[in-house]
Each structure stands twice: as structure tokens, then as C-alpha cells.
Amino acid sequence: MSTLVSLTNVVKRYKRGKQSVEVLHGVNLAIEQGEFLALMGPSGSGKTTLLNLIAGLDQPTEGEVTVAGERIDQLSGGKLAKWRARHIGFVFQFYNLLPVLTAARNVEVPLLLTNLSSSQRKQNVRAVLELVGLADRATHKPSELSGGQQQRVSIARALVADPTLLVCDEPTGDLDRENAEEILKLLQMLNRDQGKTIIMVTHDPLAADHASRTLHVDKGRLVDSVRSAA
Amino acid sequence: MLIWAGLWRKKTRTILTMLSIVVAFLLFGLLQGINQSIKAGLGDSSNNRLWTTSRMSAINSMPISLMDRMRGVKGVLSVAHLSFFGGYFQDAKNAIPAFATDVETLAKVYPELNFTQAQIAAMQSTRPGALIGRPLAKEYGWKVGDKIPLGTSIWTTKDGSNNWAFDIVGVFDPSPQFENSPLGRAFWINYDYWDETRQFDNHRIHQFIVQIDNPSQATVISSAIDKLFENSPDETRSQPENVALQAQLKQFADIDFIANSIVGAVMFTLLFLTANTMMQSVRERIPELAVLKTLGFSGPMVSVLVLTESVMLCLFAAIAGLLLSSIAIKAVGSVIGAGTVPRIVIAYGLLIAVGLAIISGLPPALRAQRLNIVDALADR
Numbered sequence: 001m002s003t004l005v006s007l008t009n010v011v012k013r014y015k016r017g018k019q020s021v022e023v024l025h026g027v028n029l030a031i032e033q034g035e036f037l038a039l040m041g042p043s044g045s046g047k048t049t050l051l052n053l054i055a056g057l058d059q060p061t062e063g064e065v066t067v068a069g070e071r072i073d074q075l076s077g078g079k080l081a082k083w084r085a086r087h088i089g090f091v092f093q094f095y096n097l098l099p100v101l102t103a104a105r106n107v108e109v110p111l112l113l114t115n116l117s118s119s120q121r122k123q124n125v126r127a128v129l130e131l132v133g134l135a136d137r138a139t140h141k142p143s144e145l146s147g148g149q150q151q152r153v154s155i156a157r158a159l160v161a162d163p164t165l166l167v168c169d170e171p172t173g174d175l176d177r178e179n180a181e182e183i184l185k186l187l188q189m190l191n192r193d194q195g196k197t198i199i200m201v202t203h204d205p206l207a208a209d210h211a212s213r214t215l216h217v218d219k220g221r222l223v224d225s226v227r228s229a230a
Numbered sequence: 231m232l233i234w235a236g237l238w239r240k241k242t243r244t245i246l247t248m249l250s251i252v253v254a255f256l257l258f259g260l261l262q263g264i265n266q267s268i269k270a271g272l273g274d275s276s277n278n279r280l281w282t283t284s285r286m287s288a289i290n291s292m293p294i295s296l297m298d299r300m301r302g303v304k305g306v307l308s309v310a311h312l313s314f315f316g317g318y319f320q321d322a323k324n325a326i327p328a329f330a331t332d333v334e335t336l337a338k339v340y341p342e343l344n345f346t347q348a349q350i351a352a353m354q355s356t357r358p359g360a361l362i363g364r365p366l367a368k369e370y371g372w373k374v375g376d377k378i379p380l381g382t383s384i385w386t387t388k389d390g391s392n393n394w395a396f397d398i399v400g401v402f403d404p405s406p407q408f409e410n411s412p413l414g415r416a417f418w419i420n421y422d423y424w425d426e427t428r429q430f431d432n433h434r435i436h437q438f439i440v441q442i443d444n445p446s447q448a449t450v451i452s453s454a455i456d457k458l459f460e461n462s463p464d465e466t467r468s469q470p471e472n473v474a475l476q477a478q479l480k481q482f483a484d485i486d487f488i489a490n491s492i493v494g495a496v497m498f499t500l501l502f503l504t505a506n507t508m509m510q511s512v513r514e515r516i517p518e519l520a521v522l523k524t525l526g527f528s529g530p531m532v533s534v535l536v537l538t539e540s541v542m543l544c545l546f547a548a549i550a551g552l553l554l555s556s557i558a559i560k561a562v563g564s565v566i567g568a569g570t571v572p573r574i575v576i577a578y579g580l581l582i583a584v585g586l587a588i589i590s591g592l593p594p595a596l597r598a599q600r601l602n603i604v605d606a607l608a609d610r
Contacts, residue, residue: 057524057603078528085526092607096521100235109232110525157525 004165004197005031005054010063012049012220023049025220026063036191036198038211046220047201048169054199055167056084068164085113089158093170095150097142103153104129104138110161128156132186148179155186159196166190168200172207184210232522236515236539244543247507251547251583252554254496258579259555261489263571278445279339280452281474282438285465289314291434292464299458305442305451310335311435315419317380317394319370326366326380328417330424330435333361339441342405343413349400357423360396363415367401374398380417386429394427440468497582505590508540512594519598520606533599540591541584548583552576 012024023046031037031054039047052058053065056072065073068087075083089110097106104125111121129135132152142150151171158166168187172180188210190196200211208214216224237244282300284290297309315328333353337345345361353359362372372378376398386392396419408414425432442451452468459466469477512519519532527535556571 052604055524057607078530081523081526081528081531084524088526090524092521096517096607098232098235098518098521100239101231105231105235109522112231113526 002033003030004033004035004068005029005199006064006066007050007053008064008066010050010053010060010065012046012053012058013061023220024053024060027220027222029215029222031197031199034191034195034197036188036210036212037200038208038214039199039201039217040203040205040208040214041217043203045217047217050217051167051169051199051201054165055088055090056080085110085161087164089161089163089166091151091154091158091166091168091171093173095142095147095154095174097150097153097157099142102139102141103134103145103149103156106142106153107156107160110157114161124160125156128160129153131159132156146179147175148182151175151179151183152186155183155190159190164197166196166198168198170201170203172202172204180204180207232535233539233542236511236535237542239511239515243507243511247504248543248547248550250503251500251544252551254500255548255551255579255583256554256558257496257551258493258582259552259571259575260558261493262575262578263555263559265485265489278442278448279471280440280442280448280455280468281471282440282452282455282466282468283436283474285456285467289436291431291436292438292466294433294435296459296464296466297438300438300440300455303451303454303458305444305447306440306455307443308335308338308441310339310439310441311421311437312336312439313421313424313434313436315380315382315417315424316384317382317417319378319380322381322383326417327412327415328360328380328419329413330419330421332421333418336418336439339439340413342408343402344404345402346400349402352399353418353420356397356399357420358396359399359420359423361400361402361418362398363409363413363417364401364403365409366415366417367398372398372401374401378417385424387427388429390429438466439471445470497586501586501590504540504544504586505593507543508536508591508594509597511539512536512598516601516606519601520603523601523603524607529599529601532601533595536595536598537588537591540595541587544583544587544590545580548579552579 007027007029010024010027010029011022013020013022015021027050029050039050041047049058053060054067056067056075060073063073064071070083070087072080072083097103098109101109104122107125107128108121111124114121116124126135126138129138132155134149134152134156137145137149137153142153145153151174155171166187171187172183175183184207187198187200191198191212198211200207202208215222284292291313294311297311300306300309311331313330315330317326317328318324319326333345333350337343337350343363349361353361360378367373377395378398379393379395382392382394385394387394396417404411404414421435440451440455442448448470452470455468456466522532522535523529552571556576559571
């Protein structure tokens with residue numbers, strides 16, 4: 001397997017008022033193509049910051065971030081946005097669907113940045129909604145869907161442009177155990193059957209059990225790496 | 231899709247804002263439409279006509295005999311006269327634009343009134359005859375053969391009555407540019423009959439209309455006419471018709487100033503209203519805009535979305551407002567003196583709407599462009 005994500009001596013500092021707070025202290029990390037990686041750690045440990053850097057939502061203060069062969073720490077705002085559209089599918093804890101759009105329209109949004117025709121977009125949307133088991137809910141608005149269904153729509157939106165990397169920030173954090181289990185199985189299926197590389201931030205050890213590797217982050221450093229049998 | 235969705239995210243607010251813009255542009259269309267129609271009407275006034283009134287004031291009368299001397303001035307082709315009857319129908323609030331004249335000479339200086347030879351002949355053969363404009367006939371449902379009683383608080387008949395009666399002998403169809411003017415709607419009566427029947431001010435008229443051969447000589451001919459009566463008891467004041475109309479209008483009100491002031495104030499208020507709506511809308515959608523950026527929309531793309539939303543909001547509402555003002559002006563055109571909202575007003579209206587949208591949409595659009603994804607998603 002080839003390395004898809006590589007972080008070298010990554011430092012991230014935030015300015016909070018007059019103070020500068022270092023959140024990540026020289027992190028080195030390599031993630032292989034096709035891996036399902038869980039990032040665990042207590043609140044404020046820096047796991048979401050790490051995820052944001054890998055997803056190109058934020059830039060490191062120092063160090064190198066290479067994803068899919070591109071030094072994304074060197075990309076400017078516009079280029080980084082284009083890069084995200086091509087390579088990253090993002091799943092949020094609170095789904096973050098656009099409330100006025102139907103499930104199908106929400107899933108279609110990333111495709112608006114492509115050159116696909118309207119009919120091609122609709123075809124792709126239908127396929128991905130079927131994949132997440134929500135084809136019959138295509139015309140429903142988010143408020144008409146359960147939490148689990150909304151997260152499935154969010155996953156469909158993340159998948160529709162066929163990204164290189166699926167980035168999930170506590171995707172089960174707002175769900176009950178049953179729905180959480182369904183979402184995790186869906187992610188597992190996407191990793192196993194579709195070969196998607198997935199990075200998932202979670203607090204939940206049971207969720208992390210579904211990943212092929214779990215990394216523990218504490219006080220801005222990687223402290224432990226466990227390979228799972230899953 | 232995204233713009234439309236953003237626009238209707240809060241339906242009630244969008245509808246209320248749109249209604250405000252619709253009302254503002256309805257007002258804009260009405261006021262500027264009337265203003266421009268009046269200006270256009272004045273512009274249409276043929277410069278080959280001069281109006282000569284008493285130097286004292288337009289309502290002071292002058293001897294009709296001055297007409298013969300005016301005809302001798304170089305460049306004068308024809309001279310007609312008119313006098314204000316100032317009548318009303320049944321009730322004083324139903325004012326009728328009635329004028330006493332000699333229709334044959336009037337027809338020469340005002341060919342736009344389209345008097346037919348038969349109508350002129352009918353007036354000449356019917357002393358208490360009246361020739362009325364089609365718009366006035368339509369308004370009161372009058373037709374040829376009707377005897378119309380007109381009251382007046384000024385002119386008493388020789389038998390001491392203020393009640394006059396005239397027989398309608400013709401209904402004339404003025405040219406379109408005269409349809410809404412007082413002359414095109416007028417109730418024309420025979421000067422000779424009126425002058426012989428009234429008790430006082432006989433052989434005097436209120437205004438001469440002088441047709442000249444060369445509009446570029448209007449000022450020279452005006453001076454020559456006024457010079458004829460200089461230092462006499464009946465000094466005159468002559469000026470080109472459109473200049474006289476503008477002066478009359480300004481005596482009543484400076485429509486231009488009033489229209490521009492009201493529209494300016496309304497648009498200024500609207501700017502704040504729209505800007506506030508857009509700011510509020512963007513503030514509420516910060517997490518959604520951050521999601522769009524996460525999905526790969528660039529800062530400029532998100533700002534264009536917000537700006538386009540603002541343009542659509544203003545433009546749709548402005549189009550509706552201008553359309554309503556066109557309908558309203560058409561409906562009440564004859565009363566307010568305008569037929570349509572001129573195209574130039576519509577073009578200006580749409581330009582103002584786009585300008586308003588850009589000015590009010592720019593601050594929230596820039597805010598959206600500068601939005602930091604991580605901070606926005608963390609609700610910081």
C-alpha cells in the first residue's frame with residue numbers, strides 16, 4: 001500500500017487574543033491508501049485540528065502536510081478550495097446539511113463544482129443515495145429525516161464526488177447506539193468494498209473498534225497506535 | 231439552486247423585504263413616470279408657438295384688438311386666442327377645463343387637436359356650441375347632441391345668472407401627445423357667443439397663441455411682440471410655449487425636486503433595510519457558508535452567491551414594483567397627466583435596483599468571502 005497522507009514535524013499554533021497557544025507539537029504521521037483510521041483522544045487534545053490540517057481546512061504553522069501527492073500546506077485559499085473539492089469528502093458530527101434543500105439537492109451540492117451535466121449529476125446522486133440506503137428519501141428535507149438518516153445523507157454528500165479521502169469528525173457523536181452502529185457499518189463497508197481511505201475522529205472506543213487502526217492523541221502529540229483486527 | 235435556496239430560507243422575511251422594495255419602486259415608477267411624462271410633454275411642445283399673456287399676470291385680460299397688431303409682426307404666421315371660462319359640471323368639485331376661443335384660428339395654431347372641418351362648421355353655425363375632447367367625453371359620458379349645463383363663479387350672463395348651457399356639436403380626437411393635456415381634454419366654446427352673453431370684461435381675452443415661421447427666432451419675435459405694447463396699459467409677456475408651460479408648472483410645484491427628493495429618501499431608507507436583511511441572512515447562515523467552503527467552494531464563489539442573492543432579491547422586487555407602477559399609471563393616466571412609465575425611467579429603476587443590491591450585498595458578501603472555515607464550524 002502507498003502512503004496517502006504524510007505529516008512531517010507539523011506544529012499548529014493558534015492566536016487567542018494576545019496569547020499564542022500551541023495545539024500540535026511536531027506531529028509526524030503516515031496514513032496508507034485504503035486505511036480506516038480512528039483518531040481518539042480527550043477534548044482539546046488536538047485531534048480535530050489534526051483532521052482539519054489533513055482535510056485542508058486549516059494550514060500548519062510549521063511542518064509539511066502532503067495528501068495525495070500534493071503539499072497542501074503550500075496551497076493558497078483558492079487552490080486549496082479546488083483541491084478539497086477534488087480530494088476530500090467531509091462528514092460532520094451535526095450533519096451540517098442545508099435545511100432548505102432536499103436530501104438529493106444536498107448531495108448534489110459538491111457536484112455543482114464539477115463539469116457534469118444536470119442529468120449526470122442526478123444519476124450520481126441517485127447512485128450514492130442508493131449506496132447509503134436512502135433512495136426513497138431523496139425528496140425529503142433534512143427536518144423530515146431522523147438523525148441517522150441525516151448522517152447518511154451527509155455521508156452520501158461526502159462520497160458523491162468520489163473523493164480520495166473521507167474525513168469524518170465524530171460522525172456518530174450525535175446519534176444513539178443503534179444509529180451509530182449503522183453509520184459505522186456503512187463506513188466500514190465503504191472502506192472494505194469501495195476501498196475508501198477514511199479518517200475518523202471519535203471519542204467512542206466502540207466506534208474506534210470499527211477502524212483498522214486507532215491513533216491516540218494527547219496534548220498535541222501522537223501517543224499510541226493500535227492496529228485492530230476489524 | 232443555492233441562490234434560490236438562500237433567498238427563501240426565511241420566507242416571511244424575504245417576502246416582507248421584497249414588499250418594501252416593491253412599494254419603493256412603485257413609488258419611484260409613479261413619481262418619475264409622471265415627472266418624465268410632464269417633461270416629455272413639455273419637450274413635445276412645438277417651439278413654433280408663442281404664448282402671449284398680460285405682463286401683470288396670466289389671468290389678467292387683454293383687449294382682443296391686440297391680435298391685429300401682433301399679426302403684423304415679422305415672422306408671425308397666425309394668431310389665435312383663448313379665455314378661461316373656469317366652469318364646473320353640477321358640483322364645484324367637477325371642474326371642467328372650459329375655454330372660449332375661435333375654433334377656426336385655434337385649429338390653425340393647434341393642428342394636434344385634430345378639429346375636423348365639419349366640427350368647425352358646426353361650431354360656427356351653433357352659437358352656444360361646444361367642441362369637447364374625447365378624454366373628457368369619455369369621463370362624463372357626453373356625446374354630440376347633449377346639452378351640458380356649466381356653472382361658473384366668475385362669469386354672469388346678462389340676465390344675472392351664473393348658469394350657462396352649451397350644446398355639444400363635436401367630439402375631437404387629439405393627437406396622442408395632447409390626450410392628457412388640458413387643451414386635448416378641453417371643453418371649447420365660442421368666444422363670440424360667450425363675450426356677447428357675459429356681463430363684463432367684454433372684448434377682452436386671456437391669452438394669445440402665436441404661430442411663428444421659425445422656432446429659432448422665437449426669442450426675437452417674442453421681444454418684437456412685447457415691444458409693440460411697451461408702455462401701454464396692456465403690456466404683454468411673450469415666451470415660447472414650452473418655456474411658459476414649465477414656468478406655469480413651477481408656480482404650482484417643482485415636480486422634479488419633489489419627485490427626486492421623495493425617491494431619494496425612499497431609496498436611502500431602502501438601502502439600510504436591504505443591507506440589514508442581507509447581513510442578518512448571512513449571519514444566520516455562517517455555518518452553512520462554512521460547509522460550502524469545506525466542500526470546495528472558494529471565498530470569491532461564496533461571496534458571488536451572496537451578492538447574486540442580493541441582486542435577485544432587489545431586481546425581482548424592483549421589476550414587480552415598476553410593473554405595478556406601469557399598470558397604475560395606465561389606470562389613472564388621464565387624471566394625473568401621464569400615459570405610461572417611460573422606458574428611460576424603467577431602465578433607471580433597474581439600474582438603481584442593481585446598484586442598491588450591490589451596495590447592500592457587498593458587506594455581507596465580503597464577510598462571507600473572508601469567513602474562516604475552522605472558526606465558523608466551531609461557532610467562534
